[in-house]
Amino acid sequence: MSWMDDGGFEVKTFARNGVTMARMSFRTATGNYDVTLSKTEVQRIRRECGRILKEMEASK
Template identity: 65%
Template sequence: MSWMDDGGFEIRTFADKAGRAMAQMSFRTSTGHFDIILGKTEVQRIRRECGRAIKEIDQKKGQE
């Protein structure tokens, strides 16, 4: 089972004190626990980068 399946990665949404939608990205590893607070723009940027990485992986898979 991967570290992601074991609950080592999680993203949850919440509202900040001003009522804005935010996201908390959590990583749990053998060396510690890390939380990162993200706004909508940052989540969108991560989404774009993940989409780009998936596209590159798929292209490399097709070349093999």
């Protein structure tokens, strides 16, 4: 099982002052790390992931 499958990484939404945000959590051997993201930041991450996936497919 990978660290993503066994709960080492997750993204959840939550509301703060009426604004929906996302919390990205990483669990590692050295601790837990939480990053709060706005909708715009999630969209940027999505674009970057798409770009990286295209590069990985092109290098096959």
